[in-house]
Amino acid sequence: MAVRVVVVDDHAMFRRGVTAELAGTGAGVVEVAGEAEDVDSAVAAITQARPDVVLLDVHLPGGGGAEVMRRLGATPGEAPRFLALSVSDAAEDVIGTIRGGARGYVTKTITGPELVDAITRVAEGDAVFSPRLAGFVLDAFAGSIEVAEVDEDLDRLTEREREVMRLIARGYSYKEVAKELFISIKTVETHMSSVLRKLQLSSRHELTRWANDRRLL
Incomplete structure (x- = not known):
C-alpha cells in the first residue's frame, strides 16, 4: 500500500x-x-x-x-x-x-x-x-552545541523576530528583509530593535557574531 x-x-x-x-x-x-x-x-x-x-x-x-x-x-x-x-x-x-x-x-x-x-x-x-x-x-x-543556551536565548524572540534576526545576521538589508518576508521596512526596523533589546546586543555586527557562534546561520 x-x-x-x-x-x-x-x-x-x-x-x-x-x-x-x-x-x-x-x-x-x-x-x-x-x-x-x-x-x-x-x-x-x-x-x-x-x-x-x-x-x-x-x-x-x-x-x-x-x-x-x-x-x-x-x-x-x-x-x-x-x-x-x-x-x-x-x-x-x-x-x-x-x-x-x-x-x-x-x-x-x-x-x-x-x-x-x-x-x-x-x-x-x-x-x-x-x-x-x-x-x-x-x-x-555530543554536547558540542549548547542546546539549552540556544533555546533560552531564542525563546525570548517571537517567530517573526527569529526570521528577521536570521536574515539580518546573514547580511540582508532592511529593504531585502522586507521583500523576503512581505512586510514593511518600518516593521523590519521595529522587529530588529526588539531583537537587539531582548538579546542585549547593540548592533547588527554583534548580532551576526552572536548567531554565528550559535551556528544559526
Missing part, C-alpha cells in the same frame, strides 16, 4: 509543487492525502486524513511546526510520523524540531526521488536527515 502523506506548508505554490512531484516520482509509493497552510488547518487535515507521514514546514502561521506536533501529541489516537521539509538549515530549527517529535529533517533542495525515499524510510520508522543536518543532531547529543 502507498504511504499516505499530508503536506503542510504556508506557500500554496510549494505545496502544489511537492504534490505534483510526489504524484510523478512517487506514483504507487506515496499518496498525498491532504494539504494544509497553517497550524489549525494542519491539525484538522491530519486528524481527518490520518496519514502515515506528515511533511511539515518548520515556520508556519499559528505557532510553527512544533505546535502542530504538540497539539497532535496531546490528541487521543496514534500520531503520524513527522518529516520536516524546510528551507531553513539552522541548527536551532533542526534541533528544536527533532526535540519536538520529528523523525527526520530535510531541506527544500532535496530532489523528488530523494524525498520519496525519505518519506518511505520515515514511514518504516527510520530517522532521516540531510547529510549536513545530521551533524547538528550528533553535535547536540
